[in-house]
Amino acid sequence: MTGETGRQGRVTIKAVAKEAGVSVAAVSKVLRNAYGVSPAMRTRVQAAIDDLGYRPNLAARGMRGQSFTIGILLYGLDNPFIADVVDGIHEVTIPAGYKSLLGVGRAKVPIETNLIDTMIDYRMDGLVLIGPRLSPETLALYAPQIPLVCIGHHEPQAVGFDTVNSNDFAGAGLVVKAMIARGHRDIGMISLELGVDHKTNVSDIREAGYLAAMAEAGLAHKARIARVRSVDPAPDDPELRAWLQSPDRPRAVFCWSDIHAMLLVNIAAEMGIAIPDELAVAGYDNSRPAAYSLIGLASVDQDAARIGVETASLLMSRIGGRSDAVHALVTPTLVLRRSI
Template identity: 35%
Template sequence: MTANRPTIHDVASRAGVSKSLVSLALRGSPKVSEASRAVILQAAAELGYRPNAAARSLADRRSRTIGVLILDLHNPVFAEILDGVQTQVRREGFSTMLVSGGADPVLEQAEIDTLLQFQVEGLILISHRLAPAALRSISSEVPTVVVTRDDITAPRLDTVSNDDIAGAGLAVDHLVSLGHLQIACLTGGDNPVSHARERGYREAMARHGLTSHTHIVPGGLTDTAGYAAAAEALESSPTALFVANDIAALGAIAAIQDAGLIVPDDISVVGYDGIAIGGLRSVNLTTVVQPLAELGHLAAEHLVARIEHPQSRARHTRVESRLTVRGTTTRAVPVSR
């Protein structure tokens, strides 16, 4: 045994077999008898041998590794999607390498370039801020699936997203059913997902004949942004708020409480995403729930299919949301239109 990390030669010597037989056994080849495999695995265990993934990749010309770019490590939505990705990736026999560019397109490109240097077999982008040309270039080089966004298309770029327009409609429909007319929308800033949710709000208000009551307040996807947007919205005395995501909704609730008002008695609040924290008893947030784990599962399934069939047509899968009613919405005092 060498003084450094044990090698495949050490395993072969300990087991009394050839290096090639060790290699076949560790890969699970049916050409190796069960008796020989048991001896080889025992020798590897005794030595503490770990296969060299880089060397195996060179030999097999496959890394069995998928690169994952996550837009924001602090956003629990992306963490729950990632959990779904990794669960499905493991089932498919792959491992993952995770990076984040912190919503900076330059850093995102640099991180993706690094992943490609490690010979990942495909990429899953859990949202991104890349320019269309950059994304199309990446998808032409390596199988790629984008999760949460479907605004950029390319011949072999697959997407998995939520129907944010319909989801926003569920929130407005719920509030209108409770008698709310003065419903303000706190947006999530300048990004495709937030734009779609704002559009869904506008369309739903128009469908209910409430176009004149439409009230858009610029916001963001953080609790701080939600607090500031809610403080501004309160100046127009809404009876309900539809907030672009759950984290911002928590900030909005804090602003309402700091103004001396009660949720939901004075103002109802609906969030969006369905993150786990919203279901805590102390939060009890009414929200539009995305199937976050399903988004991750589908992304992984699509990517593996793309790896196996790289020339197939692009797939664009859109999943539906559902409304979960909890303790932050209630009936409004009836008023005439």
């Protein structure tokens, strides 16, 4: 022991109390903006906090009360959509005094559950899950343990947690209508292979929106969905190449994601297929390379920042005690570019 301040020179609530000449309980109240503290006391304690450079120990905090930290679970880092969502979340949480820590789930169930467990074990105040691979049953298991809001998980009947999504149904409709306006009638779709919980995936909702828009335009008989296996295909993906070579390839195609749409545009260029004259393409996400003039990919913009803001607001109110479930939809827009 080196004396008064403890071995690491770390400033604790005790030191602040001593410096300000008040009790630790009083300091704690000031820190939490709790009821029953006079303005005089508040300023005195605040001065001591500033003088000593005190920072609360989050681990200790988490043992008794709130930690003022939220956890965000992502499926990956290489996605501009996620970057914007996170920015949107911070726009709300940082002014509210919350910090956030992220975990990368790599779209694998064991990693995701492990990370969620970690976040719960750290006594975080709430969790945002972006595109979780977890089943509704698993989520229902976690929901009672911690305030939860999911993005990119369509489950409007869920009761224990909130969801925020782009209106994927409407977004697909925007694309189909724009293509019809361009004179196309033979419009196909490229989607993901069906998963086990496929009713909750964004790609499935986009499929439904596509089919509905086609039907509404009297083109139900033309509608067809090709499914690719890989979420993250290589630049020379054989599935996409095969699709482009197939004899009954449609005249226009709506891709569930920019990743596939951009690859399609590139492989088509290699194969000498003219875009959009021989094949019109539209994607989803309006990611940065879609705007490159060499790519020029029309794409649906989800308004990721707004999704983030909406999500964070819901999480804040849920941490505040709300228990009824809210399921919000954010309206997307279509960014027209050369490829359509």
